[in-house]
Amino acid sequence: MVRGTLGRAFESHEAETRWYKYWLENGYFHAEDRSEKQPFCIVIPPPNVTGMLHMGHALNNALQDIVIRFRRMQGYNTLWMPGMDHAGIATQNVVEQELAKEGISRNDLGRERFVERVWEWKAKYGGMIINQLKRLGCSCDWSRERFTMDEGLSRAVREVFVRLYNNDLIYQGDYIVNWCPRCHTAISDLEVEYNEENGHLWHIRYPFVDGDGGIVVATTRPETMLGDTAVAVNPDDPRYRDIVGRSVILPLVEREIPIIADSYVTMEFGSGAVKITPGHDPADFAMAGRHNLPIIRIMDGGGAMNENAGLYRGQDRYVCRENIVADLKKYGYLLQVEPYLHNIGQCYRCKTDIEPMVSRQWFVKIAPLAKAAVAAVVKGKTRIVPATWEGTYFDWMNNIRDWCISRQIWWGHRIPVWYCDECGRIIVAAQDPQSCPDCGGTALTQEEDVLDTWFSSALWPFSTLGWPDQTEALKTFYPTSLLVTGFDILFFWVARMMMMGLYVMKDVPFRDVYLHALVRDEQGDKMSKSRGNIIDPIEMIDKYGADAFRFTLAAFTAQGRDVRMSEERIEGYKYFVNKIWNATRFSLINLEDYPEEGVSVSKEEESLPDRWIKARLGRTIDGVAGGIEEYRFNDAAAAVYQFVWHELCDWYLELIKPILYGNGDARSRLAAQHTLLYVLKTVLKLLHPFMPFLTEEIWYTLVPEGGAIMIAAFPTVEDGLRDPEAETNMGILMDTISAIRNIRGEMGLAPSKKLKVLIRTQDESSRSIVKAGKDYIVAMANLEDCAIRGDMEDLKGVATAIVGNLQILVHLEGLVDIGGEKARLEKEIAKINKDLAFVGKKIANRDFLSRAAAAVIQKEEGKYRQLCEKHAALDSALKKLLSLGP
RNA sequence: GGGCGGGUAGCUCAGAUGGGAGAGCGCCACGCUUACACCGUGGAUGUCACAGGUUCAAGUCCUGUUCCGCCUACCA
Numbered sequence: 001m002v003r004g005t006l007g008r009a010f011e012s013h014e015a016e017t018r019w020y021k022y023w024l025e026n027g028y029f030h031a032e033d034r035s036e037k038q039p040f041c042i043v044i045p046p047p048n049v050t051g052m053l054h055m056g057h058a059l060n061n062a063l064q065d066i067v068i069r070f071r072r073m074q075g076y077n078t079l080w081m082p083g084m085d086h087a088g089i090a091t092q093n094v095v096e097q098e099l100a101k102e103g104i105s106r107n108d109l110g111r112e113r114f115v116e117r118v119w120e121w122k123a124k125y126g127g128m129i130i131n132q133l134k135r136l137g138c139s140c141d142w143s144r145e146r147f148t149m150d151e152g153l154s155r156a157v158r159e160v161f162v163r164l165y166n167n168d169l170i171y172q173g174d175y176i177v178n179w180c181p182r183c184h185t186a187i188s189d190l191e192v193e194y195n196e197e198n199g200h201l202w203h204i205r206y207p208f209v210d211g212d213g214g215i216v217v218a219t220t221r222p223e224t225m226l227g228d229t230a231v232a233v234n235p236d237d238p239r240y241r242d243i244v245g246r247s248v249i250l251p252l253v254e255r256e257i258p259i260i261a262d263s264y265v266t267m268e269f270g271s272g273a274v275k276i277t278p279g280h281d282p283a284d285f286a287m288a289g290r291h292n293l294p295i296i297r298i299m300d301g302g303g304a305m306n307e308n309a310g311l312y313r314g315q316d317r318y319v320c321r322e323n324i325v326a327d328l329k330k331y332g333y334l335l336q337v338e339p340y341l342h343n344i345g346q347c348y349r350c351k352t353d354i355e356p357m358v359s360r361q362w363f364v365k366i367a368p369l370a371k372a373a374v375a376a377v378v379k380g381k382t383r384i385v386p387a388t389w390e391g392t393y394f395d396w397m398n399n400i401r402d403w404c405i406s407r408q409i410w411w412g413h414r415i416p417v418w419y420c421d422e423c424g425r426i427i428v429a430a431q432d433p434q435s436c437p438d439c440g441g442t443a444l445t446q447e448e449d450v451l452d453t454w455f456s457s458a459l460w461p462f463s464t465l466g467w468p469d470q471t472e473a474l475k476t477f478y479p480t481s482l483l484v485t486g487f488d489i490l491f492f493w494v495a496r497m498m499m500m501g502l503y504v505m506k507d508v509p510f511r512d513v514y515l516h517a518l519v520r521d522e523q524g525d526k527m528s529k530s531r532g533n534i535i536d537p538i539e540m541i542d543k544y545g546a547d548a549f550r551f552t553l554a555a556f557t558a559q560g561r562d563v564r565m566s567e568e569r570i571e572g573y574k575y576f577v578n579k580i581w582n583a584t585r586f587s588l589i590n591l592e593d594y595p596e597e598g599v600s601v602s603k604e605e606e607s608l609p610d611r612w613i614k615a616r617l618g619r620t621i622d623g624v625a626g627g628i629e630e631y632r633f634n635d636a637a638a639a640v641y642q643f644v645w646h647e648l649c650d651w652y653l654e655l656i657k658p659i660l661y662g663n664g665d666a667r668s669r670l671a672a673q674h675t676l677l678y679v680l681k682t683v684l685k686l687l688h689p690f691m692p693f694l695t696e697e698i699w700y701t702l703v704p705e706g707g708a709i710m711i712a713a714f715p716t717v718e719d720g721l722r723d724p725e726a727e728t729n730m731g732i733l734m735d736t737i738s739a740i741r742n743i744r745g746e747m748g749l750a751p752s753k754k755l756k757v758l759i760r761t762q763d764e765s766s767r768s769i770v771k772a773g774k775d776y777i778v779a780m781a782n783l784e785d786c787a788i789r790g791d792m793e794d795l796k797g798v799a800t801a802i803v804g805n806l807q808i809l810v811h812l813e814g815l816v817d818i819g820g821e822k823a824r825l826e827k828e829i830a831k832i833n834k835d836l837a838f839v840g841k842k843i844a845n846r847d848f849l850s851r852a853a854a855a856v857i858q859k860e861e862g863k864y865r866q867l868c869e870k871h872a873a874l875d876s877a878l879k880k881l882l883s884l885g886p
Numbered sequence: 887g888g889g890c891g892g893g894u895a896g897c898u899c900a901g902a903u904g905g906g907a908g909a910g911c912g913c914c915a916c917g918c919u920u921a922c923a924c925c926g927u928g929g930a931u932g933u934c935a936c937a938g939g940u941u942c943a944a945g946u947c948c949u950g951u952u953c954c955g956c957c958u959a960c961c962a
Contacts, residue, residue, distance in 0.1 A: 577924085634900075745929070751916065751926090752919080835906095842906095
């Protein structure tokens with residue numbers, strides 16, 4: 001097979017489908033349960049089954065795929081474990097909405113039928129995101145794909161629940177929880193988001209039972225007064241000291257409630273007296289515990305007032321508020337209303353105002369679990385990157401509160417608890433029990449509630465690998481190597497995986513956690529439907545190709561920074577794709593007659609550009625590999641971008657053109673072809689983790705029998721690549737060429753005009769470097785002739801530049817523009833004067849000389865000397881220009 | 887109220903371990919040179935938020951101020 005040719009442009013869409021299929025068919029994504037190779041494993045943050053790929057997913061998964069492909073190429077037994085989350089409330093909502101269109105509710109259907117419907121929905125519409133991940137190029141081991149509601153994962157959930165329960169780490173009780181009246185369920189503290197809203201502070205007078213007067217309380221939620229069971233003041237408050245212990249009459253309700261003293265009350269706020277509603281306020285609930293107050297719940301699950309609300313029964317809580325306020329006013333209890341800005345807790349899914357409400361729920365006693373999870377990070381068993389997040393992690397873990405895990409919905413893992421209808425005994429078991437172990441009764445009723453979706457997600461790193469079975473995969477891949485996720489779910493998910501992993505597996509779930517930032521729009525705003533600033537990843541892939549899109553994501557992923565995304569930027573990296581494509585086309589054309597089996601080229605046959613580009617390639621390998629290893633994706637991307645565009649294309653390809661076009665001997669042409677092919681192949685491998693499709697397509701054409709690039713070995717820096725001498729020498733030639741080009745541009749000499757140049761230096765070694773590289777200078781600076789001499793006689797009609805110890809004189813011939821050259825030299829000299837003043841001041845400073853490091857002093861003195869020389873050279877050039885004339 | 891991150895070129899951002907600043911895009915000029923105009927060559931642009939301090943030397947370390955984000959929190 002011979003090398004092929006490439007079309008005019010990369011057809012991304014066609015290539016993407018073709019190569020993804022090819023990879024799948026060849027099983028390249030598949031990880032071995034057992035292998036001689038070192039394991040490397042990432043578990044995917046499971047997207048919601050209802051989810052569609054958004055920018056956050058795209059970033060998250062592009063980064064994972066970059067690391068995974070990199071490690072796979074490095075020879076690891078690489079597993080990227082994919083799957084989805086059943087997303088209890090979200091999915092139930094979707095299906096309920098579907099039912100609503102048919103005019104029925106889930107209650108009409110009943111639990112069993114409803115859950116069936118959800119499964120049907122999932123089969124039909126669920127998991128769109130999986131196909132979208134494939135469009136991105138994700139190399140997950142799809143043969144292992146899991147779903148949190150799978151039989152196996154459900155078994156893991158039950159098993160963990162039972163263990164926790166038997167260890168007294170799960171309990172049931174009546175506590176105040178965050179209740180979403182729309183979702184009709186309790187949610188955890190984390191699922192509440194607080195937003196500032198303009199409200200009011202109502203001042204209400206509660207009259208004393210005995211005697212005149214009363215006490216004034218201030219509240220933002222007057223409707224909750226129906227559930228008040230006390231009024232509290234601070235024990236140190238002189239205003240109220242005497243009335244503690246007395247009682248007041250709750251207006252409208254006519255209930256007698258006590259005035260109690262509790263140091264929780266802030267004297268300075270409002271009137272210094274607080275109404276206490278233990279049934280509907282977390283702080284009040286806590287106070288009720290301390291003072292043994294009755295707890296009255298006044299609302300139902302939908303946020304409407306219940307039978308305890310008397311006349312207000314059936315009213316929605318906000319309607320009720322208006323009525324209460326009106327009534328208070330009517331009866332003279334309302335003293336004052338002031339505008340008040342405060343935080344309202346809302347359901348993070350549906351934005352409905354949360355109602356704190358007392359109800360019977362299941363909780364995980366979390367402090368002991370959190371303690372171990374903190375210790376693991378302190379000991380460095382798990383590393384959080386960037387490390388600044390460790391502090392946040394510790395703060396949260398150390399102040400953590402028990403986790404409410406029961407949800408009053410139907411879609412999810414039903415809690416493995418049964419109640420004996422006969423004797424009332426609670427049975428907690430992994431397997432459905434047949435009878436009551438106490439009374440032997442067979443009439444058992446299972447707990448209605450399901451578990452928080454995050455409960456099953458917390459088990460993800462080991463449940464997906466087969467736990468509770470001791471599978472080979474589990475032994476090989478746990479603890480996993482890396483977790484990549486957004487910082488927004490550090491608490492929701494990462495922390496809980498840490499706790500569960502340590503509890504169940506006795507080891508951390510992952511060695512490294514890389515937390516990336518959020519994707520925002522170019523203004524820095526969060527992308528959201530309501531803002532209308534969403535960029536759809538799939539649309540971007542269609543338009544610019546997955547490779548350009550992925551590269552853009554990587555290039556903008558600096559640690560600790562949000563990713564600002566705009567279409568323009570993706571387009572910019574599409575240009576990079578095009579550049580790579582065309583550099584390859586150029587190479588292919590010029591490799592046509594290069595033998596497939598290659599040639600062996602000795603060190604001596606290599607040209608300076610050959611040696612130089614290989615040396616630069618070596619540094620690029622370090623940059624890319626180091627960047628990915630340290631999760632500095634922008635650095636890795638920048639390193640390869642810079643190399644391909646500004647070293648390979650801008651310099652190397654241009655430098656070898658004359659050689660390739662046959663201006664030299666056959667051997668040096670072969671040497672250039674050899675190097676070109678080698679460098680191109682290597683850089684494609686460096687690019688592959690970022691641009692899998694493009695590189696595979698090119699690789700296939702360039703190395704038809706080389707197998708897939710995705711399983712090629714990732715380059716390492718061989719000794720032959722290090723060549724500082726070539727870098728230095730080539731650097732001199734490049735600076736020389738740039739200096740001539742600069743004169744051409746500044747002096748307005750046409751690009752097409754071939755110039756005559758004289759390069760002079762008394763330094764032997766520089767002269768020989770330039771002599772050896774003369775042909776490159778002539779070609780790259782478009783010269784008619786380039787003389788290199790050691791004598792320093794005066795010349796007229798030239799423009800001068802100084803590079804190191806080289807004096808570069810460009811003959812201006814007929815078009816002498818003394819004014820132009822004078823201005824150019826003066827500008828240059830002015831710049832040097834400024835630098836000279838600065839460095840001069842420094843090395844004249846006694847303190848600097850006595851205190852700075854020797855190396856620094858040496859460096860500064862060297863700099864000064866060079867500046868002086870350059871200054872002198874330019875100055876004499878200027879003088880000659882003026883004295884000699886045209 | 888606490889905590890964290892950030893204010894560097896017109897824009898978006900890089901700048902371990904202190905030695906007077908970089909990239910990409912944009913802008914200006916010139917070029918269709920047989921890979922690429924999704925290109926090439928050259929050029930311009932910065933009181934590194936502000937004020938102090940440490941140091942021979944500060945974008946980089948310390949303190950304070952200010953502005954902007956985010957996280958977190960039971961002052962009703």
